[in-house]
Amino acid sequence: MTVTPTITVAEGKLVAYGRTILTGVPDKVVLTQASGAGLVDGAFVGAAAAEAKSLHVFTFGTLRDLRFMCCFRFKLWWMTQRMGTSGRDVPLETQFMLLESRAGAGGDGDGEPLYLVMLPLLEGQFRAALQGNDRDELEICIESGDKAVQTAQGTHMVYMHAGANPFDAITQAVKVVERHLQTFHHREKKKLPSFVDWFGWCTWDAFYTDVTAEGVKQGLQSLAEGGTPPRFLIIDDGWQQIGGESKEAAGNTVVQEGAQFASRLTGIKENAKFQKKAAMAEGGEEAAAAGLRSLVEEAKKEHGVKYVYVWHALAGYWGGVKPAAEGMEHYESALAFPVQSPGVTANQPDIVMDSLAVLGLGLVHPRRALAFYDELHAYLASCGVDGVKVDVQNIIETLGAGHGGRVELTRAYHRALEASVARHFPDNGCISCMCHGTDMLYSARQTAVVRASDDFYPRDPASHTVHVSSVAYNTLFLGEFMHPDWDMFHSLHPAAEYHGAARAIGGCPIYVSDKPGNHNFELLKKLVLPDGSVLRAQLPGRPTRDCLFADPARDGTSLLKIWNVNKCTGVVGVFNCQGAGWCRVTKKTRVHDAAPGTLTGSVRADDVDAIAGLAGPGWTGEAVVYAHRSGELTRLPRGATLPVTLKALEFELFHVCPATTAAPGVSFAPIGLLGMFNSGGAVEGCDVRPLAGAGGEDTAAAVVVLRVRGCGRFGAYSSRRPARCALDAAEVEFSYDAGTGLVALDVPVPEQEFYRWTLEIQVQGD
Numbered sequence: 030m031t032v033t034p035t036i037t038v039a040e041g042k043l044v045a046y047g048r049t050i051l052t053g054v055p056d057k058v059v060l061t062q063a064s065g066a067g068l069v070d071g072a073f074v075g076a077a078a079a080e081a082k083s084l085h086v087f088t089f090g091t092l093r094d095l096r097f098m099c100c101f102r103f104k105l106w107w108m109t110q111r112m113g114t115s116g117r118d119v120p121l122e123t124q125f126m127l128l129e130s131r132a133g134a135g136g137d138g139d140g141e142p143l144y145l146v147m148l149p150l151l152e153g154q155f156r157a158a159l160q161g162n163d164r165d166e167l168e169i170c171i172e173s174g175d176k177a178v179q180t181a182q183g184t185h186m187v188y189m190h191a192g193a194n195p196f197d198a199i200t201q202a203v204k205v206v207e208r209h210l211q212t213f214h215h216r217e218k219k220k221l222p223s224f225v226d227w228f229g230w231c232t233w234d235a236f237y238t239d240v241t242a243e244g245v246k247q248g249l250q251s252l253a254e255g256g257t258p259p260r261f262l263i264i265d266d267g268w269q270q271i272g273g274e275s276k277e278a279a280g281n282t283v284v285q286e287g288a289q290f291a292s293r294l295t296g297i298k299e300n301a302k303f304q305k306k307a308a309m310a311e312g313g314e315e316a317a318a319a320g321l322r323s324l325v326e327e328a329k330k331e332h333g334v335k336y337v338y339v340w341h342a343l344a345g346y347w348g349g350v351k352p353a354a355e356g357m358e359h360y361e362s363a364l365a366f367p368v369q370s371p372g373v374t375a376n377q378p379d380i381v382m383d384s385l386a387v388l389g390l391g392l393v394h395p396r397r398a399l400a401f402y403d404e405l406h407a408y409l410a411s412c413g414v415d416g417v418k419v420d421v422q423n424i425i426e427t428l429g430a431g432h433g434g435r436v437e438l439t440r441a442y443h444r445a446l447e448a449s450v451a452r453h454f455p456d457n458g459c460i461s462c463m464c465h466g467t468d469m470l471y472s473a474r475q476t477a478v479v480r481a482s483d484d485f486y487p488r489d490p491a492s493h494t495v496h497v498s499s500v501a502y503n504t505l506f507l508g509e510f511m512h513p514d515w516d517m518f519h520s521l522h523p524a525a526e527y528h529g530a531a532r533a534i535g536g537c538p539i540y541v542s543d544k545p546g547n548h549n550f551e552l553l554k555k556l557v558l559p560d561g562s563v564l565r566a567q568l569p570g571r572p573t574r575d576c577l578f579a580d581p582a583r584d585g586t587s588l589l590k591i592w593n594v595n596k597c598t599g600v601v602g603v604f605n606c607q608g609a610g611w612c613r614v615t616k617k618t619r620v621h622d623a624a625p626g627t628l629t630g631s632v633r634a635d636d637v638d639a640i641a642g643l644a645g646p647g648w649t650g651e652a653v654v655y656a657h658r659s660g661e662l663t664r665l666p667r668g669a670t671l672p673v674t675l676k677a678l679e680f681e682l683f684h685v686c687p688a689t690t691a692a693p694g695v696s697f698a699p700i701g702l703l704g705m706f707n708s709g710g711a712v713e714g715c716d717v718r719p720l721a722g723a724g725g726e727d728t729a730a731a732v733v734v735l736r737v738r739g740c741g742r743f744g745a746y747s748s749r750r751p752a753r754c755a756l757d758a759a760e761v762e763f764s765y766d767a768g769t770g771l772v773a774l775d776v777p778v779p780e781q782e783f784y785r786w787t788l789e790i791q792v793q794g795d
Contacts, residue, residue, distance in 0.1 A: 034062050036072040036145075036189055043090055045145050045191040048130040051090030051167060058089060061184065063205050070191050070198075071205050073150075074169065075184035083179050083434075084172040084371075087186070089159075092116040092128075092167045096578040099159070100125040100506050103611045104377045105369060105423050106463035107483040109495070110502035112580045119161030120613065121170075121372035124149060124467050125506035126159055127195060129578055144195040146202040148188045151210065151471045154178050154434040156426075157186040158372060158467075172370060174426060174435030185209065195577060196638055203509040212440070212472050216511055216569075219477035220457040222416060224336040226565055227260035228557040229540030231517045233340075234487055236544075238267035241302045242324045247545040249332040255550040260561035261336040261540070262328055263418055263460075263517075268303050268321070268339060270296035271346050272354075290381045291388035293351035297405045325413035333561065337414050338458065341405065342421040343442060347381065349391030350401070360401045361394035367427035377616045382427070392428055395441040402449035409453070416458020419446060423466045439468040447475040460514055465503070470510050478538070481513035483618075485528065485542075491620045493524040494606040494678065497531045498582045501572050501591050504535075508569030517542040520549040523678075527604070529556055530657075530680045533706030534593050534602040535570040539563045555706045558739045560782035564702070564710025566593040566600060573601065573636040582610040585622065588630040588675060592637045597699055598709030599637030599685040603630065605675040625677045631670040632683050644687035653698040653746040653770075657682035657706060662746060662769040664688070664696075684708045686746065691717050692731040692794030696770075699735055700744040703773070711739045713785060720791070729794035737786045740778045746770045747792055755789040 036045045038060050043051035055076070063071035076087040093115045100108045102122040111120050119126070126147040131140055149157035155171045155178075162168060171183050188206050192198030200215075207215050230248055232240040245264060252259050271292045304320035328334040344350070350362040366389050367382060393401045406417065425442050429435035450459045461469070462480040482499040486492040496516070504513045515537040518528035529552055532539050539556050541548075557563055573590040581589035581604070591602045607625035611618050634640055634652035641648060650667025658681050663671055673681055684700055686709065691697035699715050701708035714736030720728050730752070737743060748770055754763045756776065763774040776786060 034072065035070050035191055036060065045130070045189070046143055048143055050095065050128065050130065050145055051092055053166070054090035055088055058087070063188070063209070071202065072189055073185040074187040074189065075182065076169070076186070077182035079181070081179040081181040083174075083176045084170070085183070087169045087171070087183075089167040089169050089187075091165050092119070092161070093165050095128050095130060097126055097128040098502065098578050099123045099127070100503055102373060102376065102465055104483070105373050105379055105382060105427070106421075106465060108465040108503050109482070109499045109611050112578055116161035116165035116167045117163055119159060119167060121158070121160045121375050122370070123159040124465075127199065127505065127577065141193065144192055144198045146190045146198050148202055148206055149467065150185060150188055150206060151212070151436050151467060152183050152185050153180070154436050155180060155183060156436050156468050157183065159187070160372065170372060172435075174368070174370070174429035175431065175433065178434040195574060196571065199505060200509060206471070210471055212474070213470065213510065214474050216477065216509060219475060219511070221477050221512055222456050222458050224261040224338070224416070225478070225512065225538045226562055227335060228257060228561050228563050229261035229263065229538060230259040231263040231265055231540055231542045232267070233263075233265035234485065234517060234519060234542035236267065240265065240267040242320060244545070245324060246327065246332070248543070249328060249334065251545040252543070252548060253332060255548055255553070256559060257550060257553040257557040258333050258561040259540070260334060261338065262334050263338045263340065263540070265340040265418070266420070268299050269294060269341065269346060270298060270300045272351055290384045291348040291390070292346060293348040293354070293391045294345035294357070295351050295354045296356060297408055322412035329413065336416065336458070338416040338418050338460065339409060339414055340418045340420060342424075343419055343446065344390060344392060344421065344424055345401070347421055348385065348388065350393050352391050360397045362391040363394070364389035365392040365428045366390075367424065368430060369427050377611075385424075390424065390428065395432060395438060398442050398445035399448055402445050403452065406449045406453040415456060416454045416460070417450070418460040418462055420462040422461060422464035422469055426466055426468045436468055439466070440472040443469060443472045447473070451475060461511065465507070470507070473510060477511050478514050479507055479511035481507055481515055481537070485516045485518045487519050487522060491609040491618050493527060494604075495582060495609050495611070495618055497527070497604055498589055498606040500531070500535065501570060501589060504569045504571050508571065513537050513569050519543055519547070520553050521547045525549055525552055527678055527680055530602060530682055530706050531591070531604065532556070533564070534566055534591060534600045534682060536566040536568050536593055537570070539565070555704060559778050562783055564705055564707045564739065566595055566707055566710060568593050570602070574638065575636075581606045583607070583621065585625065586628065588628050588673070590630070590632065590636055594637060594639050594643055595707070595709040595712065597643065597712045597715045598687075598701065599640050599643060600707060600709055601632050601636045601683045601685060602680060603632060603673050603675065603683065604680045605677055608677055627674060627676045629672060629674045631672050633668070633670045634665055634685050634687075637685050640685060640687060644689070648687055648689070651688040651696070653686045653688050653700070655684040655686070655700045655703070655708065655744065657684070657708065660703070662700075662771050664746070664770065682706060688746070689717065691733050691747070692792050693729050694749075694795040695731075695792045696746070696748040697733055697790075697792065698746040700746060702739050702776070703742045703744045705739070705741065708744070711737055711743070713738055731792055731794065733790045733792065735788040735790070737776060737788050738783065740776045743774055743776045743788070745772045745790060747772050747790065749792060752791040752793050754791070757787055
C-alpha cells in the first residue's frame, strides 16, 4: 500500500499536512520519509556540499510568521528556552524546536493548530544543530569536532514530526529517532533509581568544596531533628584527592584566573578530610581508606539514610586525571586542550573553559575509560555508596580532535560510564549533570536521571525565576530521554517556597542543600512526610499548551503554567517568572525588569493534558479544583476557567480532580493532603462501590474507597454530606462545608514508612 507523505518539499516550500512551514528551501535539501509501520508523520532532512569539511552550515529555508519555542545551549553545559516567529529569532546551538501552524489547509485562517517538531541529530561522526540568520533563514550546522573527520553531506541531519497534540508529537518524534539511531533509549525504557521517591540533602550549597565528614553528619542530624529526615545523600565536589596546576605549568608569571578548574584527580579514594583521624595517625593505607566507608555506614545506620551518592566529573575531576600521577599511570592520561564549537563560543563564554584552554585537561585514554570508571565505582561501592552524580559531562565533546571527533569520543565515555554503573550500582544509580548536549543524549542507553537546568544560585536574584522557567521548557525535550532533576534549593531563602512548590509538581527528586541549622521546617513539611518520603508527581512537569509559545520570563504579560498528574488527580502550578532571562547581548542571565508587575491568567481542567485519561470513560468534563495557597475549593463545569493573579515571584498550585458520580445525584472527587504542596500525590487509588441492602437489593448508597499515603488534614469533595467516614475500617470524625462540598478529616502519622491507609467515605444518593 502506498502511503502519502505528510511532510514534503516541492517548489521551494516545506509543507506539513498542507501547511507551509518554510519557504525558499534550496534544491539541495532532500527529504527522506521515515520508514516503518505508522510512520507517516515524519521525515529526515539531508543536504550535500561541494567539498568535504569538518563543519558545514546548510541553509534549510526561510521561516517567517510561525510561532516557535526552542531549547538551545546558552552555555556549553546548559540549555534554556527561546520563543520567536522568524528565522532570525533562532539562537545558535538550538537542539530542539517546536513550531505551531494555525493556517488552514488553504493557507489562511485560524484552523486547528498543527505542531511540527524538529530534532537535529547525530549522523555518523557528526552532530547537527539548528540556528538562524538575519535573513530569517533557518540553518543546519553539522560538525565533527576534529578537522581530520570530514564529510560532504548529511542525509539524516534533522528529523521532523507533525501532529495535532504537541506532547504526543514530541514523544513520537524521539521514539522514531530512537529506532533510527539505535544508540539510546527513551525514558520509558529506563530503570528509575529508587532515591527519587525520598527526600534528600546535598552538600554543595551548604559547604561547596569545603565539605567534611563532620559537616555531612551535622547536616543529616540537623534535618532529622526538625522532623524531615533525609533518606538520600549526595556528597558533592570536595571529597576527592586532587592536585592543582602551578603557574609554571601554565607558562604564566601570574596564576591564571579560574585555575582551580584545572585541578586534576590524583587518586580514586577520598581525601584527608574524609579519612578518620585515628586512621591517619596510624599511617596505614587500609585504615585511612576506611573514612568514606565509615561515614556511609554511619549515615545509614545512625541517620536513616537509604541511598548515598557521590560526585565526580565525567573526566574524573574538572581538570581530568593528572598525567603520570602515582598509582594512576595505567589510565594513560594525557594533556588535551579543549576546542569549543563556534556556536557555543558565540553564546556565553565560560571561565572553566578559559582555564582549561590554557592549562589543559588530563584526559584518560578512551580505551582506558572503562577501567577508570570500573576501579572508581568498585571502590565507592565497597564503601557502601549507591550511585554517582556525574558532572562536567560536555567537556568531552571539546576534546574530539585526534579521537575520531566529538560524537565518537562522547559515546565511548558514556558507554564506559554506563557499563560501570550497571556493574556496581544495580539500582541504576547515576545522575547526569552539566550534560545538555545531544552528543550525550543520543548516546544514553541506560542513564535515567538528568539535571534539567543550570544551578540553583542562592545569591543571584536573577536566577530564581529563570531556573523554574528553564527547567519546565527544557523538560519538553530532556524529559523524553531521562527523568528531570530540578536541582537542590535552600529551604531558608526568600525564594524557597517558589522553588519548593515547583519541585513538588515537577515529578523530580526533592532535595535541599541547607547549611546545618538553617532550615524552614514549616516549608519542608509541605514536601516531606515524617518517614522521609515525598509525594512525587508521576510525569516530568511541562508547560501547558497555552504556554508553549508564550514567553513567561520576558514578555511582561504571561504567567507560566506547569502541568503534571498523580495517580488519580492532576495538578497545575502557576508561577510569575517575569523579570529576568538570558540576554544574547550581554551573554549572561540578567534582570531586565527590576519590578515586574502583577499578572492575571486563568486555569482550566484540561490544562492537565492527560486529564481525560485520569478520569476514565464517561467523564463529563466537570472537575473540582483546590487552590493550595488560598485554600479555595471550586467546582468547574466543562470548559470553565478559574482566574489567578500573582505578583512577582509568587505562585499558586491548583489540584485538578475529575468529578465522578459516586451515587445517584452525588458528585465526588478526591483532593488529597491539604497541607502538602502536591496534595493529590497522597491519593493512590479511588474506587466507587455500590452498597447493597440487607436483602441484597440495590440501594442509592455507595462507598468511595480511597488508598491514601501520608498523614495530616485530608480533603475530598462531595456534593452531599457523607453518611460516615472510616480509616482502616475504624470510623473517624470529619467536617463538611456545605457551601464548597469540602470533606476534611485527620489522617494520623503511620507507624510504618510508605504506609497506605484505606479511607472509606459513604455517600447516600437520591
